[in-house]
Amino acid sequence: MIINSRFFNRSELIGFVALAALLFVILPLSLDVFRLNLVAKYLTYAFVGIGLVLCWGYGGILSLGQGVFFGLGGYCMAMFLKLEASSPENTKIQSTPGIPDFMDWNQITSLPLFWQPFHSLTLTILAIILVPGLFALIIGTAMFKRRVGGTYFAIITQAVAAILTILIVGQQGYTGGINGMTDLRTLKGWDIRPDHAKVMLYFFEVFLLFGCILLAQFIRLTKLGRILVAMREQEDRVRFSGYSVANFKIFAFCMAAIFAAIGGAMFALNVGFMSPSFVGIVPSIEMVIYTAVGGRMSIFGAVWGSLLVNFAKTGLSESFPQLWLFGLGGLFIAVVLAFPNGLSGIWADHVQPRIDRLMTWRKPKPAKAWTDSSVADGAPAE
Amino acid sequence: MLIGHQPKEFLLAVEALTVSFDGFKAVNDLSFYVEENEIRVIIGPNGAGKTTVLDLICGKTKATSGSIQFRGQELTRMKENQIVQTGVGRKFQTPSVFVDLTVFENLEISYPRGRTVFGSLAFQRDAAVRDRVEEVAEMIFLKDRLDTYADELSHGQKQWLEIGMLLIQDPDLLMLDEPVAGMSVSERAKTAELLNRIIKGRSVLVIEHDMKFVEDIAHKVTVLHQGQILSEGTMEHVKNDPKVIEVYLGH
Numbered sequence: 001m002i003i004n005s006r007f008f009n010r011s012e013l014i015g016f017v018a019l020a021a022l023l024f025v026i027l028p029l030s031l032d033v034f035r036l037n038l039v040a041k042y043l044t045y046a047f048v049g050i051g052l053v054l055c056w057g058y059g060g061i062l063s064l065g066q067g068v069f070f071g072l073g074g075y076c077m078a079m080f081l082k083l084e085a086s087s088p089e090n091t092k093i094q095s096t097p098g099i100p101d102f103m104d105w106n107q108i109t110s111l112p113l114f115w116q117p118f119h120s121l122t123l124t125i126l127a128i129i130l131v132p133g134l135f136a137l138i139i140g141t142a143m144f145k146r147r148v149g150g151t152y153f154a155i156i157t158q159a160v161a162a163i164l165t166i167l168i169v170g171q172q173g174y175t176g177g178i179n180g181m182t183d184l185r186t187l188k189g190w191d192i193r194p195d196h197a198k199v200m201l202y203f204f205e206v207f208l209l210f211g212c213i214l215l216a217q218f219i220r221l222t223k224l225g226r227i228l229v230a231m232r233e234q235e236d237r238v239r240f241s242g243y244s245v246a247n248f249k250i251f252a253f254c255m256a257a258i259f260a261a262i263g264g265a266m267f268a269l270n271v272g273f274m275s276p277s278f279v280g281i282v283p284s285i286e287m288v289i290y291t292a293v294g295g296r297m298s299i300f301g302a303v304w305g306s307l308l309v310n311f312a313k314t315g316l317s318e319s320f321p322q323l324w325l326f327g328l329g330g331l332f333i334a335v336v337l338a339f340p341n342g343l344s345g346i347w348a349d350h351v352q353p354r355i356d357r358l359m360t361w362r363k364p365k366p367a368k369a370w371t372d373s374s375v376a377d378g379a380p381a382e
Numbered sequence: 383m384l385i386g387h388q389p390k391e392f393l394l395a396v397e398a399l400t401v402s403f404d405g406f407k408a409v410n411d412l413s414f415y416v417e418e419n420e421i422r423v424i425i426g427p428n429g430a431g432k433t434t435v436l437d438l439i440c441g442k443t444k445a446t447s448g449s450i451q452f453r454g455q456e457l458t459r460m461k462e463n464q465i466v467q468t469g470v471g472r473k474f475q476t477p478s479v480f481v482d483l484t485v486f487e488n489l490e491i492s493y494p495r496g497r498t499v500f501g502s503l504a505f506q507r508d509a510a511v512r513d514r515v516e517e518v519a520e521m522i523f524l525k526d527r528l529d530t531y532a533d534e535l536s537h538g539q540k541q542w543l544e545i546g547m548l549l550i551q552d553p554d555l556l557m558l559d560e561p562v563a564g565m566s567v568s569e570r571a572k573t574a575e576l577l578n579r580i581i582k583g584r585s586v587l588v589i590e591h592d593m594k595f596v597e598d599i600a601h602k603v604t605v606l607h608q609g610q611i612l613s614e615g616t617m618e619h620v621k622n623d624p625k626v627i628e629v630y631l632g633h
């Protein structure tokens with residue numbers, strides 16, 4: 001079993017169990033399918049958040065363009081689903097049956113070459129990982145090998161996000177343009193639209209999310225995780241300890257891109273469409289805000305941040321649509337100024353010590369057992 | 383010996399090294415040679431280019447022209463991490479340690495294994511690593527602080543930790559930039575003792591202002607002035623060189 005005492009310390013184990021209980025039991029039992037599907041949508045951003053924790057929180061590389069990778073993953077998935085929804089029988093009223101409807105509207109008469117691999121689910125899954133991974137590798141190599149970092153890197157990622165949006169919107173014959181890819185129906189013949197499918201997809205997504213959490217935690221605990229922290233503080237010292245700083249940055253950036261892409265692919269599946277409004281500058285910044293609110297140093301924090309901010313977004317924008325963006329901006333400023341470690345920082349500094357104290361007062365025996373085990377783990381709680 | 387034409391094989395051969403920043407030559411046509419197991423101290427007034435020389439050797443600054451040969455390998459064309467891997471270690475003037483990591487983790491990162499991305503993913507903290515880290519921690523007086531975050535160490539302890547990080551790399555050439563600067567008297571004494579112990583079996587290039595310390599350890603002293611060598615030789619020779627006296631005491 002991977003989840004032994006060394007893999008998670010006590011507070012992380014509690015966080016893991018609490019999150020698992022919430023996502024696997026509490027939410028599915030207490031929410032109707034519509035709301036559960038909303039949670040599934042929120043959780044797609046948690047994948048991005050986990051990547052940002054590694055890349056930004058640990059590695060100190062702030063990417064304001066994660067929407068690019070979210071979008072690439074989402075579009076890869078959507079292209080597969082769109083092709084399946086565009087079978088010759090479904091599209092026999094088109095002038096060219098068998099191609100997606102938006103291509104037909106744009107006078108395209110045959111499926112473009114780069115769409116061909118998306119007939120295959122295996123190739124699609126590979127593309128969801130490889131396309132964003134390779135794209136991040138190219139951007140990362142170009143930037144980090146030239147020692148471009150910090151603000152300049154953040155600005156360039158913004159530019160990439162803007163470019164990709166413009167490209168998608170402009171090439172509407174190949175991408176569906178501003179409307180994106182809509183009317184996605186089946187996955188290998190299995191209808192993704194009815195309620196029971198939505199519930200299944202929700203659970204599948206949560207499983208994937210926990211897979212990503214475990215992978216991120218594994219990376220965090222290796223020497224690579226410590227090198228990321230070291231790099232954030234003293235880049236030169238890492239360099240003069242014999243490491244190629246650029247390669248480690250590229251790795252962190254690629255991992256963040258792949259996590260974001262998995263989130264994007266799950267978005268296309270759960271929400272049933274993909275459009276450029278999830279690729280550009282604004283969604284990219286929102287994704288950073290979710291992570292900052294949750295706590296950029298905490299993998300679980302990123303999940304909580306995505307959930308809570310999006311719940312607030314839905315709640316507020318249902319009642320006060322104009323105020324929401326001000327609220328989000330204010331929240332970001334408040335977090336940066338007052339709680340740089342976000343909700344997880346507040347938890348670790350204020351809530352956890354109180355719980356610890358309560359447990360030692362009320363139940364001396366179990367509390368002692370906890371203390372013993374945490375000392376034995378060599379990882380005492382903060 | 384492979385190289386026939388050289389009478390003696392130097393560990394480090396710096397030849398005609400020049401670096402100019404916007405026309406200002408911080409190091410100007412500098413040549414010097416360091417032998418195996420030699421302790422060389424570089425002294426000189428502020429702005430003489432001492433730190434720049436170390437920056438050039440370790441690759442932090444790229445030379446405008448000239449050559450730096452280390453064991454016959456040309457360093458000016460290598461990246462910083464490759465230079466480290468050929469056996470050159472560098473300590474910075476201000477302590478640069480990883481404050482969010484523990485003393486143990488700081489030392490472990492410098493352990494010369496698993497330095498690639500995937501190597502570091504597969505890196506295991508085995509007995510060899512643990513023993514070596516503990517051994518070095520004992521040398522740098524931090525054996526009982528292994529689980530302390532480097533943030534909580536005093537200035538002197540941070541300097542020792544950085545020296546320890548270099549020790550774990552086990553470089554053939556150790557470059558130290560003002561290792562006792564900013565230390566208390568007792569810390570200075572301990573550091574001198576530490577340095578005397580660790581310089582055995584390797585060559586050391588030190589920048590230092592503390593003359594007593596220089597006299598204690600130097601085999602040979604190079605005096606830099608305005609990016610050029612003013613004088614070179616034993617401490618005795620350098621001290622009595624009229625050019626040196628003028629630069630240090632004149633005007």
